[in-house]
Amino acid sequence: MKNKILIVTLLACISFVCLSWTTKFQAEQDSNWEVPEAYTTMKNPYANTIDTENVGRALFLKHCKLCHGQYGKGDGIMAENLDIEIADFTKATIQAQTDGSLYYKFLFGRNEMPAFKAKIKNEEDRWLLINYLRKLGE
Numbered sequence: 001m002k003n004k005i006l007i008v009t010l011l012a013c014i015s016f017v018c019l020s021w022t023t024k025f026q027a028e029q030d031s032n033w034e035v036p037e038a039y040t041t042m043k044n045p046y047a048n049t050i051d052t053e054n055v056g057r058a059l060f061l062k063h064c065k066l067c068h069g070q071y072g073k074g075d076g077i078m079a080e081n082l083d084i085e086i087a088d089f090t091k092a093t094i095q096a097q098t099d100g101s102l103y104y105k106f107l108f109g110r111n112e113m114p115a116f117k118a119k120i121k122n123e124e125d126r127w128l129l130i131n132y133l134r135k136l137g138e
């Protein structure tokens, strides 16, 4: 009887280790986030709009800060509870992407990054938010 318990415990431990290894592997595999060409080449219709009412900033603080952090450094209060490390918006890896790519990722999300397509519906608001991500990189 004791032996059986031991074996079951051992098996449970082994499967736990395997499982966490697989999830880690999947997260790493996902590091390349492909964006359809229709989005990478998409023009930002509000690229030159001056956001006098700071709509982009307000939306960022309301919807993104929790995970991405107040200054977009990937250090929001929820970030440490996530399995995936969040990119630093002030760095070139993000700033080198086209507005359309960032727009796509934020609208459709992936893994723990929520999709905002249904939450932020106004086109101008969406792009003003993208413009704000650019500001974080300045």
Ligand code: HEC
Residues within 6 Å of the ligand: 030, 033, 059, 060, 063, 064, 065, 066, 067, 068, 078, 082, 084, 085, 086, 087, 094, 102, 103, 105, 106, 110, 111, 112, 113, 114, 116, 129
């Ligand atoms: C619940 C936490 C959470 C919230 C809220 C959140 N994000 Fe994210 N975001 C993530 C995570 C996690 C990733 C990385 C996902 C991945 O690589 O699979 C990410 C990735 C991104 C990326 C892609 C970065 C890259 O590596 O290319 C963009 C752009 C982005 N988020 C924008 C936003 C914007 C804009 C908002 C607010 C409207 C927002 N996120 C809100 C968790 C969050």
